[in-house]
Amino acid sequence: MQDIIHLLPDSVANQIAAGEVVQRPSSVVKELMENAIDAGATKVQVLVSDGGRTLIQVIDNGIGMSETDARLAFERHATSKIKKAEDLFALNTMGFRGEALASIVAVSQVELITRRADDELGTQIVFSGSDLQSQEAVAAPIGSNFKVKNLFFNIPARRKFLKSTQTELNNIVSEFERVALINCDVEFSLVHNGIELSQLPVSSFRQRIVNIFGKKINSHLVEVAVDSTLIKIKGFVGVPESARKKGVLQYFFVNGRYMRHAYFAKAVQEAFQNLIPAGEQVPFFLCLNVEPSRIDVNIHPTKTEIKFEDESSLWKIIHAAVRESLGRFNVLPGLDFSAEDIPDIPVMSLGGEERAPISAPKVNYDPTYNPFKKNAPEYRAADNSYWEKLYEGVEKNNEVQSPQLADYSADGLFASFSSEQPACCDELILEPIAQYKGQYILIPVEAGLMFVHQRRAHIRVLFEKFRKQLYDKRGTIQGLLFPERVELSVTESVTLEGIIEELSYLGFDVSSLGGGTYTLSGVPSGLDGLDPVHMLIEIINSVMEQTGEAKDKLYEKMALSMAKQMAVVAGQVLQPEEMATLINDLFATEMPQYTPDGATIIYTLQDGDISRFFGK
Numbered sequence: 001m002q003d004i005i006h007l008l009p010d011s012v013a014n015q016i017a018a019g020e021v022v023q024r025p026s027s028v029v030k031e032l033m034e035n036a037i038d039a040g041a042t043k044v045q046v047l048v049s050d051g052g053r054t055l056i057q058v059i060d061n062g063i064g065m066s067e068t069d070a071r072l073a074f075e076r077h078a079t080s081k082i083k084k085a086e087d088l089f090a091l092n093t094m095g096f097r098g099e100a101l102a103s104i105v106a107v108s109q110v111e112l113i114t115r116r117a118d119d120e121l122g123t124q125i126v127f128s129g130s131d132l133q134s135q136e137a138v139a140a141p142i143g144s145n146f147k148v149k150n151l152f153f154n155i156p157a158r159r160k161f162l163k164s165t166q167t168e169l170n171n172i173v174s175e176f177e178r179v180a181l182i183n184c185d186v187e188f189s190l191v192h193n194g195i196e197l198s199q200l201p202v203s204s205f206r207q208r209i210v211n212i213f214g215k216k217i218n219s220h221l222v223e224v225a226v227d228s229t230l231i232k233i234k235g236f237v238g239v240p241e242s243a244r245k246k247g248v249l250q251y252f253f254v255n256g257r258y259m260r261h262a263y264f265a266k267a268v269q270e271a272f273q274n275l276i277p278a279g280e281q282v283p284f285f286l287c288l289n290v291e292p293s294r295i296d297v298n299i300h301p302t303k304t305e306i307k308f309e310d311e312s313s314l315w316k317i318i319h320a321a322v323r324e325s326l327g328r329f330n331v332l333p334g335l336d337f338s339a340e341d342i343p344d345i346p347v348m349s350l351g352g353e354e355r356a357p358i359s360a361p362k363v364n365y366d367p368t369y370n371p372f373k374k375n376a377p378e379y380r381a382a383d384n385s386y387w388e389k390l391y392e393g394v395e396k397n398n399e400v401q402s403p404q405l406a407d408y409s410a411d412g413l414f415a416s417f418s419s420e421q422p423a424c425c426d427e428l429i430l431e432p433i434a435q436y437k438g439q440y441i442l443i444p445v446e447a448g449l450m451f452v453h454q455r456r457a458h459i460r461v462l463f464e465k466f467r468k469q470l471y472d473k474r475g476t477i478q479g480l481l482f483p484e485r486v487e488l489s490v491t492e493s494v495t496l497e498g499i500i501e502e503l504s505y506l507g508f509d510v511s512s513l514g515g516g517t518y519t520l521s522g523v524p525s526g527l528d529g530l531d532p533v534h535m536l537i538e539i540i541n542s543v544m545e546q547t548g549e550a551k552d553k554l555y556e557k558m559a560l561s562m563a564k565q566m567a568v569v570a571g572q573v574l575q576p577e578e579m580a581t582l583i584n585d586l587f588a589t590e591m592p593q594y595t596p597d598g599a600t601i602i603y604t605l606q607d608g609d610i611s612r613f614f615g616k
Contacts, residue, residue, distance in 0.1 A: 019459065021104075024163075025172055028104055029172050029175050029177075031104065032046075036060035039062025039305075041060035042185070042202075043061045043188075044186060045058070045191070046172075046176060046519070048190075049193055051165035051166070051167070051168030052147065053162065054150060056151070057146065058145075059146075059213075060145075063116045063143075064142055064143050065124070070125050074102055074105050074110075076102040092551050096284060106346070107129070108149060108152070111127075111146075112124070112125045114144040116139065117605055121137040122139070123137060153519050166494070166498035170544065173491045175491075176204050177490065177491065180208070181212065181253070181258075182258065183256070192386065209221070214487045220238045220283070222236060222329045223236055223329075224236060224578045225321075226317065226320075226324075229315060230310065232288070232289040233287070233321050234287045234385045235253075237284040240276045243282045244281065245280050246541040247492075247545075248281045248283055249283040250281070250283060251285045251290065252264060254295065254306055255270055258304065261306070264311075264315060267322070268320040271322035271326065272326075278592075284322075284326065287316070288318075294308065295309065318375055324341060332535060365368070399498055427604070435573065438572055438573055439453065439571065440453060441583060442584070449605045452583060453567060457582055459563045460591070461568055461585045462562065462566055463559050467559040469507075470505050470506065470555040471507050474505065475524065476503065476525050477507050477509050478527075479521060479526065480522060486518040488516050489516065490516065492544070495543055496518070506539075508522065508532075509522030520533060545557075559596075586601070
């Protein structure tokens with residue numbers, strides 16, 4: 001029998017390894033930007049075309065490379081950062097494995113031009129899928145210029161699974177912002193298809209946050225600063241008023257490296273306990289400095305996850321640091337009156353006359369009273385006049401019979417409302433009889449008593465209305481007398497540009513003024529009492545969270561965001577006519593029993609359950 005195990009060719013092994021490091025164009029941007037930072041660059045330019053598909057170019061003014069280093073840098077595990085295993089626990093640089101360039105060159109066409117300050121000429125080196133095409137001396141400025149072309153050109157299956165240009169650009173912007181945020185002493189710029197999206201000069205950490213995410217965030221930041229033996233923390237957290245359910249800006253940096261850490265994020269979240277509504281989160285930008293020997297960054301291919309030596313102690317420090325900052329900047333509510341601080345409140349007198357001293361009221365009661373005594377005078381069975389008056393007219397009202405309805409049993413309640421036969425709902429006349437606690441509409445049906453969650457019902461109705469507008473490409477725009485000014489971050493601007501046509505179908509008239517500034521000249525009708533700018537940003541944030549590429553998914557995200565913001569709120573009192581209209585509109589939808597995100601709208605309390613409760 002022949003042997004079946006064999007060694008993979010280097011080209012195949014490199015492509016497999018590239019799958020861990022180079023997942024999409026944004027991965028290339030991240031790796032090249034981090035290499036530029038490690039090279040001591042003070043200026044980094046990022047230029048991309050077609051969402052990074054056809055070109056990713058990163059230019060820096062770092063120390064550059066020699067002819068030999070330029071060639072060796074593209075070999076696997078070639079690195080200047082570590083020489084022995086112990087060096088892994090004393091890292092102060094961004095990259096160290098020596099896999100990035102080897103992985104990138106395995107799945108793309110790469111051109112590098114680089115020169116050191118001491119060299120008269122630089123080096124130009126060209127690769128195509130790990131194959132060296134040429135290497136020669138050329139005139140070049142100090143630093144490095146990487147051009148990555150036609151990503152995944154030699155792996156069509158991987159290239160096919162790249163998302164739309166808009167989605168890939170969003171991911172590139174996210175990686176660009178993560179690297180740029182923490183490296184405030186470096187000047188960055190981002191250009192897409194010849195259009196400059198971001199220009200970030202050297203600045204303080206707070207100013208870098210403002211430059212990336214807009215001026216509005218500046219007033220919402222509270223400084224955090226702690227210096228302990230285990231960890232040093234510097235940065236900012238948002239005030240409670242900045243809490244949001246979606247699109248929250250949350251960034252952890254450890255020793256200059258971006259990381260995700262759900263456990264530490266919970267420490268920040270719990271510091272805001274009872275200060276923000278349930279389900280909302282606050283933004284934070286926290287830089288953690290820990291001894292390299294106390295962390296392990298070598299647990300994830302992209303190094304976005306880090307293991308700490310004593311996470312529970314660090315959790316407590318982070319939580320206490322945030323809590324202390326909130327109190328120091330008077331964010332925490334509280335009243336602290338000592339006994340000496342209680343003022344004497346004078347008793348006012350009328351007409352200058354002295355009033356009698358105020359004494360506590362006395363409660364008079366009969367200790368011998370027995371409510372269960374049959375001859376208690378308060379409960380004379382013979383006197384029925386009071387009860388007769390109380391129920392006058394009830395019998396007359398009960399003569400009004402409910403209309404004959406379809407089968408609303410547990411098995412047949414929604415059988416009539418399948419998406420194949422929505423028209424049958426037109427034959428039903430549902431008459432609401434009451435609104436309970438401003439949240440539920442009560443309707444008598446043959447099977448019992450139906451409860452309809454009014455807000456969820458309204459969400460379903462509005463969702464289908466807005467989704468139809470998107471598919472029909474027709475919406476009504478109500479012009480604003482005074483247009484609103486909207487400031488967006490780079491990520492939000494990129495997302496908005498991709499959905500600006502769809503927004504017009506919903507009723508928004510948005511135009512760009514450049515530099516992330518937009519003007520809102522028209523809004524959908526029926527926004528009385530709502531903030532159109534906030535609504536627009538919520539729609540943008542909901543689209544940013546989308547992972548799919550199908551148009552119907554985009555439409556559903558936008559329609560659902562609009563519906564949730566415009567639906568009636570819990571506790572809103574509805575008139576009988578409004579309840580009837582809402583119920584009729586609900587049962588005219590495709591799926592009245594559930595909201596678009598799966599929440600239950602209708603529940604029927606069965607007659608049998610009611611009877612059993614009363615013991616019948």
